[in-house]
Amino acid sequence: MIDYTILKKSRKSYARLGIVKTPHGEVETPAFVPVATLGAIKTLTSRDITDTKSQIIIANTYHLHVTSGEEVVARAGGLHTFMNWNGPIMTDSGGFQVFSLGFGRDFNVGKLMKFFPGKDTEYVHAHSIPQNLKITDEGVYFRSPIDGSALFIGPKESMKIQEKLGADIIFAFDECTPPLSNKAYVRKALNRTHTWALTCIQAKRSTQAIFGIVQGSRFKNLRIESAHYIDTLGFDGYGIGGDLGESKETMGKILQWVIPNLTERKPRHLLGIGHIEDMEPIIKNGIDLFDCTAPTHYARRGTVFTSRGKLNIRKKSFLKENEPLDPKCSCLVCQTYSRSYLSHLIGSREISGMSLLSYHNVHYFNSYVGLLRQKIKEGKL
Numbered sequence: 001m002i003d004y005t006i007l008k009k010s011r012k013s014y015a016r017l018g019i020v021k022t023p024h025g026e027v028e029t030p031a032f033v034p035v036a037t038l039g040a041i042k043t044l045t046s047r048d049i050t051d052t053k054s055q056i057i058i059a060n061t062y063h064l065h066v067t068s069g070e071e072v073v074a075r076a077g078g079l080h081t082f083m084n085w086n087g088p089i090m091t092d093s094g095g096f097q098v099f100s101l102g103f104g105r106d107f108n109v110g111k112l113m114k115f116f117p118g119k120d121t122e123y124v125h126a127h128s129i130p131q132n133l134k135i136t137d138e139g140v141y142f143r144s145p146i147d148g149s150a151l152f153i154g155p156k157e158s159m160k161i162q163e164k165l166g167a168d169i170i171f172a173f174d175e176c177t178p179p180l181s182n183k184a185y186v187r188k189a190l191n192r193t194h195t196w197a198l199t200c201i202q203a204k205r206s207t208q209a210i211f212g213i214v215q216g217s218r219f220k221n222l223r224i225e226s227a228h229y230i231d232t233l234g235f236d237g238y239g240i241g242g243d244l245g246e247s248k249e250t251m252g253k254i255l256q257w258v259i260p261n262l263t264e265r266k267p268r269h270l271l272g273i274g275h276i277e278d279m280e281p282i283i284k285n286g287i288d289l290f291d292c293t294a295p296t297h298y299a300r301r302g303t304v305f306t307s308r309g310k311l312n313i314r315k316k317s318f319l320k321e322n323e324p325l326d327p328k329c330s331c332l333v334c335q336t337y338s339r340s341y342l343s344h345l346i347g348s349r350e351i352s353g354m355s356l357l358s359y360h361n362v363h364y365f366n367s368y369v370g371l372l373r374q375k376i377k378e379g380k381l
């Protein structure tokens with residue numbers, strides 16, 4: 001189980017400072033949650049999780065299930081011992097990947113509609129039911145991306161897998177609709193998500209904390225209805241999931257529809273969002289936890305986040321610069337290595353370069369949220 005305490009509420013916004021106590025330690029919120037898809041933050045060691053000031057990580061139920069499987073993790077004693085990280089861990093429900101990989105194959109879409117490649121909305125409306133998945137009221141039939149075998153995950157299966165993985169916080173199984181799905185389809189999917197939320201609560205046997213997920217896409221009445229319904233089920237906290245509209249402005253509106261309708265004394269997690277520029281607005285809207293693959297995803301492609309903005313360290317001009325990535329950064333990489341060396345490594349496709357940049361970026365994201373927590377404390381946010 002977890003315990004959440006609100007330490008301070010902002011007078012300027014919905015931002016709040018809090019502490020989430022888990023069986024594996026405390027998390028100061030608002031907090032960034034680095035993504036450890038397969039039980040590792042890509043290219044980092046478990047020790048780096050602590051050294052980059054990460055407080056909690058989120059591993060991926062779907063990816064762990066389709067690769068080595070939850071039995072392997074369970075035999076090792078659960079994720080904490082398996083990956084040798086004794087801090088707080090979350091697992092997502094697997095729902096987002098099951099659907100997004102299916103939809104992604106159909107439409108090549110991301111989480112925010114602005115990443116949608118084509119503008120042919122009629123096409124999407126006409127084809128807004130995925131072709132690579134079979135969704136029933138019991139769950140989802142899909143094919144393993146590893147070996148093509150037929151797989152099925154529903155709410156009960158998600159609970160069983162997540163119990164074996166043994167994270168401190170788990171999520172209810174939900175249906176994620178793709179951007180631009182029409183309202184009739186989102187309505188149908190939302191009914192399923194709500195039924196599954198109840199099934200998850202009833203099926204869970206462990207003492208793990210469980211967060212319910214609010215869906216409803218970009219539709220105000222559906223988001224509000226979902227917040228109300230999920231709130232009645234007695235979850236330990238909330239996830240806000242799914243497609244978050246066509247722009248970051250729509251995302252703000254969605255949070256303003258949802259958050260006032262959730263029980264205040266429980267933590268709220270925004271799923272899959274958390275670029276540097278997103279952090280202040282989502283925290284101001286009352287988000288306590290959020291996960292995003294950006295720091296490691298960008299690092300592997302040579303982009304670092306610094307107090308002076310983003311730098312693409314692959315540019316040849318950095319080969320001549322002996323200063324650190326960010327002179328204001330206290331991370332081990334900035335204390336130890338030059339832009340020149342890091343530019344050389346990443347430009348030469350050396351794996352160590354990807355690892356060092358990932359380390360800096362994760363540290364930078366965690367430090368940035370730390371500054372925002374400080375701002376709340378000082379009454380500035």
Ligand SMILES: [Zn+2]
Nearest residue numbers: 329331334360
């Ligand atoms: Zn650094």
